[in-house]
Amino acid sequence: MPPRVRRPRRVLPGFGLGMGVTLFWLGLIVLIPLAGVFLKASGLGLAGIWQIWTEPRVLAALRLSFGTAFAAAAFNTVMGTWVAWVFVRYSFPGRRVFDAMIDLPFALPTAVAGIALTALYGGQGWVGQWLEPLGLKVAYTPLGIVVALVFVGLPFVVRIVQPVLAEAERELEEASATLGASRLQTITRVVVPTLWPAMLTGFALAFARGVGEYGSVIFIAGNLPNRTEIAPLLITIRLEEFDYAGATAIAGAMLLLSFVVLLLVNSLQAWLQRRGTR
Template identity: 60%
Template sequence: MATLRKKDRVLPGFRLTLGFSVTYLSLIVLIPLAALVIKTTELSLSEFWDTITNARVVASYRVSLLTSLAAALVNLVFGLLLAWVLVRYKFPGKKIIDGLVDLPFALPTAVAGIALTTIYGPNGWVGSVLEPLGIKVAYTPLGITVALIFIGVPFVVRTVQPVLQDLESDMEEASVTLGAYRWRTFRKIILPDLIPPLLTGFALAFARGIGEYGSVVFISGNMPLKTEIAPLLIITKLEQYEYSQATAIALVLLIMSFVLLLLINILQRWSNRRLKSA
């Protein structure tokens, strides 16, 4: 009778898997974040406010946010184009290019930062060409944006690529056959299905850019109030043994990233509901 009431399962049951999931999530995510918040409480409310509103700290937030936003927007466009080419066309070296997309994931960020600084520096291959034109990349916010574009493009490509592979081309061909222009076909048929993965890729690239350190620290120049990023300021506070101030700055970055991801999730649900109701 027991075998009739209970179905056999190959995988562990709900309680066991839930227990492992909660334990893993607590050890890896929740406990470190809780420690961050607790450490910040060593500061009084006025000290906390003075720390996060300091002119140097606010400038570092501005640099991190604006460069991350610019890089994520660039990756939103060119990441989509790259994913489209990899999915829809066949050409020699396609697998090599597809593998190179993941290079920023595998390459140590410090190595990427040194390489970008060498290329875009005043004496670099690209920097020496741009410098006479009045375009300075290294040691400017533009250089930070370039570094964040480099480390963020895989997030957009790898979130859009599977969706493009699953899309049927029959509806596109039918639309073109009926006389619709290619742009109209893309906007009305393809783009609605790509909005959720594009938002996901944008959010991941943006959030990664806000907290990026290794690939940016070399090319930024680290000039306070100009090109100093918030993660570098956190490291500076730690080196000065100002742990409470460092955690206060980090807590603000954490809240920014959380709010960003929350807004993106809300937009994704809204776009999914529109697609289902359409």
């Protein structure tokens, strides 16, 4: 009789137990609260939900929230990658201090950030008093919302891209330069393909934060209906009016649109990873 072969004992639990705990925790923390949003909105019926979704004020708020969040996330993706590159690839006095300052928007209350940005970019602010004579009004415009979302979203991109850059193989860049590639070719064909997954992850996180941002935006936005009123503020207004079903209907629209955008970003990220491994 052949000796019985003992399987090595796994440190972590198997797939069945791991998947069970994952689904239980995901359902308890994420899926059940989200299902409650749609359950509350279902009291209006499909016709009532559609009527709220197609209201001009709601459509304007959704366009503003998603448009400014997308613009701020795209800008942060470029500038956040640039900042991470400088912090990783160069040594200069005060680098650790500046690196630590990147995380300050995480610690600063969003309402305080909104007040500070409004005071800075308002008509009498340190920056606004010079921009408005040039015809560039920031406070109480969609541009002010983008500025606020750039402020709160920058750390997401920097902290995602920074460790990927630190672990990147510089030998590939040196080999590219040795083979006669220009700096632009090295960046576009060697560096950027390595960073794309991290950059898209940072974009997704900054976008998701921007869509639901409230405190730092309401002070600098001006909150004019159909112009500078964001969707989270409109939800708050409906809640103050005790229109809970209407508020959850708008929240449901935000969840669905956010899910579609994030799904597209994740699909693009997976496609780029498969393309890079070929």
